Amino acid sequence: MNNHYNSIYKKDLVEPEVFPSLKNNIECDVSIVGGGFTGLSSAIELAQAGLNVCVFEKEYIGYGASGRNGGHLVQGWSTDFCKLQKSINKNDHKMAWDAGIEAVGIVTNRIKKYNIKCDLQMGYVYAALHKRHLSELIEMKQEWSNFGYKNLEVLGNKKNLQKYVNTDRYIGGLVDTGSGHLHPMKYLHSLARIAKNLGVKIFEKTFIIERHDNATVLKTNKGFDIKSSKILFCGNAYLEGVSTKRMTDKLAPAISSVMATKPLPKSLIQNLIPKNCAVADCNTALNYYRFDSNDRLIFGGSSIYSNISPRDATPGLYKKMVYLFPSLKNIDIEMSWSGRIGITLSRIPHFGKLNKDVLFTQGYSGHGVALTALAGKLMSEDILGKTNRFETLSKISHLTFPGGMFRTPVLALGMSWFKFKDWLRI
Numbered sequence: 001m002n003n004h005y006n007s008i009y010k011k012d013l014v015e016p017e018v019f020p021s022l023k024n025n026i027e028c029d030v031s032i033v034g035g036g037f038t039g040l041s042s043a044i045e046l047a048q049a050g051l052n053v054c055v056f057e058k059e060y061i062g063y064g065a066s067g068r069n070g071g072h073l074v075q076g077w078s079t080d081f082c083k084l085q086k087s088i089n090k091n092d093h094k095m096a097w098d099a100g101i102e103a104v105g106i107v108t109n110r111i112k113k114y115n116i117k118c119d120l121q122m123g124y125v126y127a128a129l130h131k132r133h134l135s136e137l138i139e140m141k142q143e144w145s146n147f148g149y150k151n152l153e154v155l156g157n158k159k160n161l162q163k164y165v166n167t168d169r170y171i172g173g174l175v176d177t178g179s180g181h182l183h184p185m186k187y188l189h190s191l192a193r194i195a196k197n198l199g200v201k202i203f204e205k206t207f208i209i210e211r212h213d214n215a216t217v218l219k220t221n222k223g224f225d226i227k228s229s230k231i232l233f234c235g236n237a238y239l240e241g242v243s244t245k246r247m248t249d250k251l252a253p254a255i256s257s258v259m260a261t262k263p264l265p266k267s268l269i270q271n272l273i274p275k276n277c278a279v280a281d282c283n284t285a286l287n288y289y290r291f292d293s294n295d296r297l298i299f300g301g302s303s304i305y306s307n308i309s310p311r312d313a314t315p316g317l318y319k320k321m322v323y324l325f326p327s328l329k330n331i332d333i334e335m336s337w338s339g340r341i342g343i344t345l346s347r348i349p350h351f352g353k354l355n356k357d358v359l360f361t362q363g364y365s366g367h368g369v370a371l372t373a374l375a376g377k378l379m380s381e382d383i384l385g386k387t388n389r390f391e392t393l394s395k396i397s398h399l400t401f402p403g404g405m406f407r408t409p410v411l412a413l414g415m416s417w418f419k420f421k422d423w424l425r426i
């Protein structure tokens with residue numbers, strides 16, 4: 001069922017803009033490697049401040065995770081905030097909390113400011129499969145309320161939950177009106193258009209294969225040199241050619257797959273997810289899904305903690321979908337696809353500098369639709385000398401994945417334990 005499209009989202013684009021490849025040496029203020037959410041968000045922030053910015057993309061805009069994801073726009077950091085708190089100085093706790101909460105706002109403000117048509121819909125449900133999940137969600141609400149976040153409501157039983165997600169499989173949940181969902185490729189291509197209009201030069205089919213040691217000169221696979229004052233590595237789990245051990249040691253790729261059904265009758269959609277929220281359950285190998293503006297169920301799951309994509313993700317996802325919604329048995333599937341999610345051991349994103357002029361961000365651990373916007377903002381603030389937020393968050397120390405070159409099998413083994421616990425419902 002997988003074909004030359006990396007996702008259904010690419011098929012949805014009407015006349016997507018194609019950018020040229022680099023055909024000569026070039027100089028600019030900031031070179032950005034990677035044409036995903038992080039690269040383009042950074043480019044917009046820097047170009048708005050008047051810098052001369054170039055973005056280099058190995059394949060095409062949206063080739064990486066930004067063009068393949070579930071489209072869930074989720075509030076907060078990708079791990080429990082108490083874990084992040086333990087990793088930073090007490091004086092920085094409020095800054096770090098506020099930064100996590102700022103991420104969705106950067107995306108929604110940008111959508112409003114530039115009138116981006118990307119089917120944004122607010123409303124999110126975290127669904128509990130059993131009692132432990134529900135108590136964790138109640139704790140989450142308590143913790144977030146203590147920080148002043150007011151958008152959460154606990155759905156303490158099945159009946160309340162079914163007003164949002166009409167399945168027998170959940171016992172309750174948590175609604176977040178501050179999170180939501182969008183069409184990732186429409187959003188990404190709009191970012192590219194905005195960046196271009198701000199003067200950013202975007203190059204596709206331009207593979208950066210080398211960075212001169214301790215310098216800010218990059219080389220492409222066609223032999224062209226790029227000179228700039230600053231470099232941003234924004235390749236996350238797709239970064240190739242210029243990764244350093246410092247980055248790869250802290251990042252493991254997990255493969256996640258997504259499936260899109262053919263358009264479903266509106267009455268059925270209204271019956272299954274009446275308020276059109278996006279939904280994620282609380283399992284380690286979670287299911288995440290939503291209806292899109294074409295009335296298709298976009299159903300994600302099947303995380304594989306290895307670097308190998310499944311040949312056809314449809315059968316596994318179909319089974320999970322029908323388990324949740326038996327009425328969807330026998331519906332037609334339009335397409336399924338897979339992609340790499342960059343995860344860190346702590347699930348805290350990894351921000352850092354290779355030297356004072358080369359910055360990187362990676363490891364959004366499944367929360368990149370929103371957190372990439374924050375990463376772009378923080379890197380630009382650092383370059384413009386506006387705040388030290390990036391510097392502070394860069395100091396968080398990240399553990400190296402055990403297992404060296406075998407780390408994905410080791411990770412897979414580790415994750416099997418958590419999946420087993422989910423299966424046992426403990």
Ligand SMILES: Cc1cc2nc3c(=O)[nH]c(=O)nc-3n(C[C@H](O)[C@H](O)[C@H](O)COP(=O)(O)OP(=O)(O)OC[C@H]3O[C@@H](n4cnc5c(N)ncnc54)[C@H](O)[C@@H]3O)c2cc1C
Pocket residue numbers: 033034035036037038039056057058059060061062063064065066067068069070071072073074206207208209234235236237238239240241242256257258288300338339340341342364365366367368369370371372
């Ligand atoms: C299947 C799937 C589902 C997901 N669902 C969600 C979700 O619902 N919500 C959520 O918040 N997050 C989700 N994520 C995660 C989210 O999509 C990512 O965190 C986010 O897109 C990362 O953006 P990025 O710009 O950092 O990296 P990417 O989008 O991966 O972009 C990196 C780009 O860099 C390019 N590149 C790499 N090396 C080079 C080089 N040397 N030269 C030039 N270019 C290079 C690559 O070709 C790639 O296009 C999902 C991810 C996947 C794979």
